[in-house]
Amino acid sequence: MATLSHCLPSITSQHRRLFFRFKHRPIQCSAAAERQALFNRIAPVYDNLNDLFSLGNHRIWKRMAVSWSGAKEGDNVLDLCCGSGDLAFLLSEKVGPNGQVTALDFSKEQLQIAASRQRMRFKPCYKNIKWVEGNAVDLPFSDSYFDGITIGYGLRNVLDRPKTMEEMCRVLKKGSKVSVLDFNKSTHPIAISFQDWVIDNVIVPVASGYGLGSEYEYLKNSIKEYLTGDELEKIALEAGFSTAKHYEFSGGLMGNLVATR
Incomplete structure (x- = not known):
């Protein structure tokens, strides 16, 4: 099978860099739109929940x-x-x-x-x-x-x-x-376990009371991916x-x- 460079011999290195830069843009735009929609949904109760979760x-x-x-x-x-x-x-x-x-x-x-x-x-x-x-x-x-x-x-x-x-x-x-x-x-197992416990047993249940449980379930993964x-x-x-x-x-x-x- 021909490589990309063989298929597109006339494309400059600058064009090739642009191709790789933008080929995942639709996926990124979709993810950004989903995240934007999430924060729009939680906006009305965002401040109240921050007070509750952090005391x-x-x-x-x-x-x-x-x-x-x-x-x-x-x-x-x-x-x-x-x-x-x-x-x-x-x-x-x-x-x-x-x-x-x-x-x-x-x-x-x-x-x-x-x-x-x-x-x-x-x-x-x-x-x-x-x-x-x-x-x-x-x-x-x-x-x-x-x-x-x-x-x-x-x-x-x-x-x-x-x-x-x-x-x-x-x-x-x-x-x-x-x-x-x-x-x-954190890189410390005890802190990681405690953080996960708080999200699973405090944050998500409380958010569920506002009808936003699924919106706050993202929090654990977002921290792990941080x-x-x-x-x-x-x-x-x-x-x-x-x-x-x-x-x-x-x-x-x-x-x-x-x-x-």
Whole structure:
């Protein structure tokens, strides 16, 4: 049987690279659409479930993530995969009324909820948040545009993590930081077993009470398919960041990558 190069002798190496790059695009688009639909479905109860599942601790974790981003008064910052806006609101308090927060997500429903939460808040700083529907692997911003980036529970759910890291590195100013908060993919058997038990016996049953059991069953596999702390540090450095450090906390259940452009 002839090889591809024998069948297409006139195609240049550049065209061949493009062929291999795009031949799986329909599958990726389908998976992205399914994931987008999932987050649209859970949007109405997303915040309530976060409070239940974490016993409110997610608010502490998010404050830690924002602190690690290095955001300060007057900065122009990005909250990527912003969901219903928790990190964006915390960032707005850090950068103040003279700063700017751009919050991007691919779920229109999540963005609508975030915008409605913004309308109900009265601090002047909350007016500095702009909600953008977009794709984490193709950010609609110029190079070296932001003073800091946060992404909470989002990198795990994108289909092309290295490309997302490259995009974050591209739009960050030199010396600025990205803070990536998510479930930790532990390498310790006890932590792995406990995490699985919590998902099977707490998260999925509670979500089922909201009619969203099947939507939250994906969580276990998404963590297993995620990256360990060492792997996150590696893809950050490969994406162009100068330093990268991953921190584990809450008994190894959570993790935060801090990478400097």
